Amino acid sequence: MKVFLKALKFLIKFALVFMIFFIWLRYALGSDLQAALIGLPCTFILIALINLLTKNKKEALSLKSKEEEEARLMFDNLIQNKNYDFFFQLAKSRHKNTIKKRICTIINNAEGKIMIYPYLKMKPLDKDSTLAISISANKQKVAKVVICAQKIESDVESFCKNLAVDIVLLDQYECYQYLFKEYEFYPQQAAEPSSSESKFKQILSYAFNRSRTKGYVLSAALLLAISFFIQQNLYYCIVATLLLLFALVSMLNSCGKTKVKTIF
DSSP: OHHHHHHHHHHHHHHHHHHHHHHHHHHHHOOHHHHHHHHHHHHHHHHHHHHHHHTTTHHHHHHHHHHHHHHHHHHHHHHHTTOTHHHHHHHHTTOSSEEEOSSOEEEEETTEEEEEEEEOOSSOBOHHHHHHHHHHHHHTTOSEEEEEESOBOTTHHHHHTTSSSEEEEEOHHHHIIIIIIHHTOOOSOOOOOOSOOOHHHHHHHHHTOGGGHHHHHHHHHHHHHHHTTOSSOHHHHHHHHHHHHHHHHHHHOOOOOOOOOOOO
């Protein structure tokens, strides 16, 4: 059954790409037979190139998308519960000499003191908050500060270079990659998915839903059929091509391990 569905998917994709070639070759050459004969090898070549270029990226993109969602849910859960203790327990799982403060955690190891500072707020980490954290770190004479935040403002990284203490910034996805996965230590529960998805994403999801593939194909076929009877058919070629591209996107719409760096 899987083989049949895979073959059917390939045939549909092949037909859509071939129709695009056929529409424009027919318009340029004025011959249906020539358009079909030239369009067939062109379609095979294009699909082979697409498969070659996307073969190694599909799984990686799908995995990253899933991990980004998991990272968001996990960090949302930490923020909602103000779970500062989680980062202490995470550090303690690898480093015995770990001290818990009210908000931050201090690790004593060969590098010196390392402060883990969870910035558990919904708003992005800004320069003022970073400066306040660095002042606190200086008072405790730490060698490095690891700030874990849901989001980080774009100018904070360059701002950190001017501070006396060494600061490592981790957003929610980097926390997931470099801490949770590396330490194999995860928040116990994830928050429920939020309903804050942007309207633009909702529109795209609606427009390119797989169920709309058939409608786009039928509309394109109708326009192509009409173009046989209309002398000035450039309009039909353009619109039919767009509809076929929409059908391809809708049909394909679906919803390597990142190199780990040592944080502490």
